[in-house]
Amino acid sequence: MLSESKSAKSLPDNLAIRINDLxxxxxxxxxxxxxxxxxxxxxxxxxRVRTRTVEAVKNLSLDIPHxxxxxxxxxxxxxxxxxMRSIAGxxxxxxxxxxxxxxxxxxxxxxxxxxxxxxxxxNIILGGLAAGMSKSEIQSQTDSIAEFADLPEGFIDMPVRxxxxxMYSRVAFAVAVNMTPDILLLDExxxxxDAAFKEKSFNRMRExxxxxxxxxxxxxxxxxxxxxxxxxxxxxxxxxxxxxxxEDITEQYLKFLNVGELxxxxxxx
Numbered sequence: 001m002l003s004e005s006k007s008a009k010s011l012p013d014n015l016a017i018r019i020n021d022l023x024x025x026x027x028x029x030x031x032x033x034x035x036x037x038x039x040x041x042x043x044x045x046x047x048r049v050r051t052r053t054v055e056a057v058k059n060l061s062l063d064i065p066h067x068x069x070x071x072x073x074x075x076x077x078x079x080x081x082x083x084m085r086s087i088a089g090x091x092x093x094x095x096x097x098x099x100x101x102x103x104x105x106x107x108x109x110x111x112x113x114x115x116x117x118x119x120x121x122x123n124i125i126l127g128g129l130a131a132g133m134s135k136s137e138i139q140s141q142t143d144s145i146a147e148f149a150d151l152p153e154g155f156i157d158m159p160v161r162x163x164x165x166x167m168y169s170r171v172a173f174a175v176a177v178n179m180t181p182d183i184l185l186l187d188e189x190x191x192x193x194d195a196a197f198k199e200k201s202f203n204r205m206r207e208x209x210x211x212x213x214x215x216x217x218x219x220x221x222x223x224x225x226x227x228x229x230x231x232x233x234x235x236x237x238x239x240x241x242x243x244x245x246x247e248d249i250t251e252q253y254l255k256f257l258n259v260g261e262l263x264x265x266x267x268x269x
Contacts, residue, residue, distance in 0.1 A: 011101045016183055016214040017064040017087060022096035024057040024082055024238075056082040058238040060096070067212035071225035071246055073253045074235035080218045083235070084185050087216070102182030102214065116161040120171045121146060123160055127175040141178060148204070149174040150197065170197055177204050184208065187218045202228075222250040 011018055029051055056079045064070055072080050085091040087098055088106045114123045124145050128138035146156045149170040151163075160168065177184065205228055208215060219225055225232060225246050232249035234242045236256075242249055 071229035071232040078235040079238040105181030
């Protein structure tokens with residue numbers, strides 16, 4: 001999925017993304033048994049569905065310059081994926097603002113948006129059209145993207161519904177990283193495919209970094225973040241605890257994982 005902010009003119013030329021006092025909250029159903037019978041019984045008694053409000057991101061402000069490669073770490077539920085979806089324009093802020101300067105390519109969930117009735121090749125073309133590419137641009141890259149996915153012979157022209165999870169992941173990653181975006185958002189995509197494809201994917205990421213593209217990566221592969229990124233941020237329960245050199249941030253995060261307690265300097269955040 002690609003999007004382009006309409007308010008990008010308000011950004012300084014050196015910035016790709018500005019996040020200003022961003023908060024995102026949503027409600028979830030906490031009913032233990034979600035059955036039609038229970039719903040009818042609650043309605044007959046005038047009872048409402050029990051919900052809980054999740055504050056996924058809290059008062060986050062962040063500037064990301066063009067050409068930055070930013071790693072995002074944090075435990076499950078820290079708000080990492082919510083933040084990425086909001087930057088992509090999928091999830092609207094509850095309050096605050098996100099301003100984006102450039103065309104975004106996202107790989108937030110492998111293959112989201114694929115039409116499983118169509119072939120892998122057809123989905124590559126659809127991805128290019130969604131990216132705002134011209135027909136000639138898509139045609140010039142389709143073969144190279146298909147080659148990058150490296151599916152078993154003949155599968156690129158078979159319906160995606162016949163693919164294994166690994167094959168599905170290969171095509172999705174190949175589409176996302178070969179559309180020459182200004183800004184690339186990756187959520188756990190570095191773990192896609194088998195060992196050989198992971199190495200190929202990692203090498204492609206190195207190339208994108210060398211091209212000075214703006215990249216945001218959510219990953220639990222901390223060594224990969226240390227190698228690829230020039231900056232990292234640590235999210236915890238929706239708040240940014242720390243931002244700085246990847247090696248420093250991942251070291252702090254690893255200590256937290258091993259001890260299970262936040263450093264005393266973060267206790268009041």
